[in-house]
Amino acid sequence: MTETPLTDIALTTLDGRPTTLAELADGAVLVVNVASKCGLTPQYTALEQLAKDYGERGLTVIGVPCNQFMGQEPGTAEEIETFCSTNYGVTFPLLAKTDVNGPDRHPLYAELTNSPDGSGEAGDVQWNFEKFLLAPGGEVVNRFRPRTVPDAPEVIAAIEAVLPR
Numbered sequence: 134m135t136e137t138p139l140t141d142i143a144l145t146t147l148d149g150r151p152t153t154l155a156e157l158a159d160g161a162v163l164v165v166n167v168a169s170k171c172g173l174t175p176q177y178t179a180l181e182q183l184a185k186d187y188g189e190r191g192l193t194v195i196g197v198p199c200n201q202f203m204g205q206e207p208g209t210a211e212e213i214e215t216f217c218s219t220n221y222g223v224t225f226p227l228l229a230k231t232d233v234n235g236p237d238r239h240p241l242y243a244e245l246t247n248s249p250d251g252s253g254e255a256g257d258v259q260w261n262f263e264k265f266l267l268a269p270g271g272e273v274v275n276r277f278r279p280r281t282v283p284d285a286p287e288v289i290a291a292i293e294a295v296l297p298r
Contacts, residue, residue: 139273165262169208171206
């Protein structure tokens with residue numbers, strides 16, 4: 134049985150449209166599970182800045198709302214979109230609310246969580262704002278745990294190392 138490539142896994146945008154990462158396969162992608170009511174929610178600011186600073190060079194930030202961590206993303210799609218745009222000026226794409234752990238874990242996260250972090254640990258997402266960096270073509274090249282801020286030097290260096298232009 135052949136696995137579905139990461140770039141071909143079916144996804145749904147926050148507004149309900151089907152998509153895949155294949156349309157972004159020629160660039161780098163930073164996939165982040167996000168939440169509106171988390172102590173780490175201010176990371177949206179740095180994520181949006183990364184999207185602006187590196188978008189023209191081939192980086193796409195994708196936010197994946199998740200309500201699995203203490204119910205910190207309880208809103209509807211419309212509420213999430215309004216919160217993100219109003220409070221943080223988010224312009225990067227958001228996916229539909231998704232389970233990242235457990236029996237209903239989305240296939241995207243079933244694949245992403247096989248990737249180890251800097252200390253060699255793979256497995257479940259620890260909390261909101263865990264980051265996975267995909268190189269052009271869809272290979273996971275870095276995993277950053279929630280407390281590593283999006284503009285940390287190691288994140289910036291990893292992004293710059295895989296940018297296509």
